[in-house]
Amino acid sequence: MSGEDAPAQQQNAVDQKQETKPAEEPKAEPPKTESAPAAAAEADATPAAATEKVPEEETFTYRALVLTGHGGYDKVKLQVKKGKPTLKAGEVLVRVKACGLNFADLMARQGLYDRMPSPPVTLGMECSGLVEAVGDKVMVLNRFGLWQEVAVVPASHTFLIPEGMSFEEAAALPVNYITAYMMLFDFGNLRPNQSVLVHAAAGGVGIAATQLCKTVKDVTVFGTASASKHETISQGGVEHPIDYRTKDYVEEVRKISPKGMDIILDPLGGSDTHKAYNLLKPMGKLITYGTANMLAGQKKNLLAVAKNWYHQFSIHTLSLIQGNKSVCGFHLGYLDGEMELISQAMNTILDLYKEGKVKPHIDSTWHMEQVGDAMRKMQERNNIGKVILTTEPMPEEEKKEEPKKEDKKDDKKKDDKKKDDKKKDDGKKEEKKDDKKKEEPKKEEPKKEEEKKEEAKKEEK
């Protein structure tokens, strides 16, 4: 973690620096062009400091992605906030460079995520950037509020970015890797020769989990994902990719491993949790950590929610005892009081990163203006790895090229209209349309590095 040792004194230093050194990051300066109507001061964002009467502090503005209500992609608006936030003891101000998009942000948008305050609220549970006071490059984990150019967070929620890691990678790492790590190594107690079933194996958590499995000798990974992603996940270490859309994954697993699995990571919930339980070997561990099955369509789908509740898994201890089974629940959002545990996990993950054993896989990077498209990419199941938002201003020419696809029609001001054709957004039909999306080569260096490593690997073989 960065600068948490002497929060009180350091805070003063930060405050002073803020006054004397307003524009440390020229690139991160708010462009002031793009802007939906600016929100009034929000509950979660510290309002402009009323006591400090420095004019500059008052004129300070920054962009934020605000959830304005529950519903479709258009509920997330890019707004301009005014007034430089003040810091409390133990907090730091981070100039945000990149943000991670998580499945929970999609759930939150639909009102299905209980760790998010009611709208209006700034979204975002992870980001990377620079601590303004000291210039440290950090990644940040928070319950919400990180999708903005300037974020104030407890210093204990920041982690130093190691040498050689890009801001995109750093924004992609915390949630997925801490989640995968704690599930596999704390609850799962993963050991050599074991077998692990990873659902959504091409997703953010899925790829992190696969990489972490591969740090243990002779672990076999079974992974479910849409067929188009199988090549990537196979290369990433999944021995048995399973297309759950066209096949019964339980049968597929049993064919290969009749006794079942040692560990199953279940982000789906509902009836899939039952299936997972039945697929466990003796001494097997089921770790349930999500209810992706609740998400169907752009807006809350009551049928999907009801189905998930109806199939909600409940276990009797007698069944656990007779089966020699373990059922664990994991939720990073409820671990915010346990920063020590999280730091321990993070330190190990960063060590593995430095050893080249894990590396976030970036699916695509989007401007803040494109958050709807970014969300759509994940929600329509087209991402492989992490979807990233960047705070870099969007070049004028890209704005003319503009959003992408049919997203345009939803992009502006249709907030509360019930125009939400669920069939279209069901994810199963609209796939592939996104495939042609152009990703922007913003940072050359990290990509070059990646290529170098891949070449090196090929040479080894």
Add this chain to the structure above:
Amino acid sequence: MSGEDAPAQQQNAVDQKQETKPAEEPKAEPPKTESAPAAAAEADATPAAATEKVPEEETFTYRALVLTGHGGYDKVKLQVKKGKPTLKAGEVLVRVKACGLNFADLMARQGLYDRMPSPPVTLGMECSGLVEAVGDKVMVLNRFGLWQEVAVVPASHTFLIPEGMSFEEAAALPVNYITAYMMLFDFGNLRPNQSVLVHAAAGGVGIAATQLCKTVKDVTVFGTASASKHETISQGGVEHPIDYRTKDYVEEVRKISPKGMDIILDPLGGSDTHKAYNLLKPMGKLITYGTANMLAGQKKNLLAVAKNWYHQFSIHTLSLIQGNKSVCGFHLGYLDGEMELISQAMNTILDLYKEGKVKPHIDSTWHMEQVGDAMRKMQERNNIGKVILTTEPMPEEEKKEEPKKEDKKDDKKKDDKKKDDKKKDDGKKEEKKDDKKKEEPKKEEPKKEEEKKEEAKKEEK
């Protein structure tokens, strides 16, 4: 494990030896005196080999402790079986020296243990002895059938006794230590600085668990037990002994550790499982492995059973997820298909034994004739550590001294009478009466060794 490499060929060797070498263990020869009416050939014991017509095989007899029906202590009868058992491929014949008494044997007697066939059946899930064919000293783990002078078991269920371990210790080790080990290190994933709540901390599993906890740095053990046992368990490593009979253990734990426990071992079931669940820290693990609460009185107590069922714990995944909790069920009796896992655990345990880090604590050793008293000692909650049965013949003078206490009246032939005063046997009232019971100094060596080690420890301090 002993002699499992080439079971088929070895079996032949064993068979031949049996024919030529009938009485390898003079001491273990059946004394032919003590005998309740001999049982007819039982389902679980291999009947006299009809095909081999060697007279000696036919005249071969051995004593066995047979559960003749469900009920009080008197349902377990010492019977003489006739005919030397034959061996199937992969099996070995063990001349039994000592047997471990387990809580499950008490439950089985009452018809509350589902891994035991219906009576008549020979009890006993662990013992130590000599493999007749090769002379190896082994300990044995089996679902049932080991409380007899001669036991036929799969070679894979035997483990070599290490140098310096007595037969009593060897009979005390398998069930308690494998159970404690797999719970703490497989499901529990115990790590330095964690806290563990051990119920029945002065019992067989409880002492094993405490010792195993102490092999990990800075683990704090909270243990419940009757007050009279606190001194012993404190010396054994329990930092916080709690008298659950006079105090609310949940409150006591919270006073010392307000956030709760990292691991809770729950052998009680019913409402105690709920309490355990609520006492878990985030990322905590509850391992439930018994329903001792079902046992009240000599015979099945329907009220206790009903209460346990009524309070039967069932968990919703949503609660697990929001709490970041794990609930595991463990049952060694259902792991009989997993001898590889069990062997791995056993090997580690034996290494720890050799390093002097674990050592079974023997409460008392009883002759086969005294099985009722032995059971009573455990059931009335008077044991500290393991209750052992020995197959050594009971000296004549001891027979005159005879059983002990009010047991006499139940000792013979009251099989099916409903005379079972539950109040008296409730365990809470009758305590201490057993305290004066004289233990027989059958083996001098192990005791001397123990004393030596204790002296050494004192000198260290």
